[in-house]
Amino acid sequence: MDWMFHHINLPAVNVQETRTFLRDVIGLQEGHWIYPDRPGELHHDDDSIAYFGRANRGLHVVRSIVSFARDNGFMHNPTVGGHIALSVPDLKVVKARLDAAGTPYSDAGVYAMSGVHQIYVYDPSFNVIEINQTVTPLPSEKLDQQDLRAEIQLHHAAMTVLDLASSVAFYRDLIGLGEPTVNRRSAIFRNSGLAICLTCLTSGYADDNAAAPTSRDPYFTLAFSDIEPVKERLERAEIPNSGIVSDPIDGKESIFVYAPSMRLMAVVGS
Template sequence: MEIRLHHVNVNSYDVAKSVSFYKDIVGFDAGEHRPAFTDKDGAYIQESYWFGEKRRGLHLCMPNPDVTLRRRFSINPTVGGHAAFTVPDISALRKRLDAANIMYTDAGDWASIGLKQIYVMDPSGNVIEFHELI
């Protein structure tokens, strides 16, 4: 399996309004709405909407500045947006990041969507998600 772009996460302060823009004006097909919820650890997971088959495509996400505090993440994937890539072996990527002394957040399956996720900042400060399907 090769590394593939999975989605681009875009901040949305009004998810319904953003969905309307992307569907009605831009012409995206309908997607999947996920209301806000509290996960098994009691952390708040913000409202989001996913365009694209199998959640591959555009993700609209309400920013949640509390993620870093509540989840003890060093990198907040919900503020500022991010690109996400599917990788064949997340453990191998973690080993390479560790060997290069590059900080990352090992998020596990924090968003409860069947992915092992890590977040890293590239040399320009862009947040990038890498995940493996579980």
């Protein structure tokens, strides 16, 4: 099945601090969230969400809301720990496979973003994954109000898993991401220049990957036409970063940096 990134949910202890970092240092432009007609209990305010992107795609910076699952009748709390959200053309197919496998999921329906049907499911390592489908395109008058300059290019995302074989089976067979490239400690699913990397942090990983920053938490990379200005802003702000290194997934020039709340991210030259 075809897939693409819809958004990365990036947890933040202090949303304002992460908003300032992404806007003023990384150089992203804030976007405007488009709500459905009947939103759920989203707890959205300036201290609980910052949004970068266009048409609800991109980066969702959120403060964890401990009651979020209960408030919305979900099994999963998508505000805790962050998550990767993938769009698929037919969510029914994914739900049918999860049902057949007896894998529970939270079917949120259209509750947070206009026209987007979302489900949440745990992968075998208890990473929350969101799968969604745009069931109603945004009205043109709302789309016209969205600023093209706020658009974000999510390049790849990575998460750690506890067991590579069961994780590969989950993402390949139940979510439907296709056949990955499998190495000793990682598996990479690719689609149209995008990539999702599963990494198993078994002993010896650090020795084998000394040059590649990693994180127990999910992380993501953003594609920029030129990463040099980001490097200059990081240096001016005296924010520690990797400098320009080779991206471990596709070898492009990248800069790894910890966003506030110690969330690893990278910018990569496109």
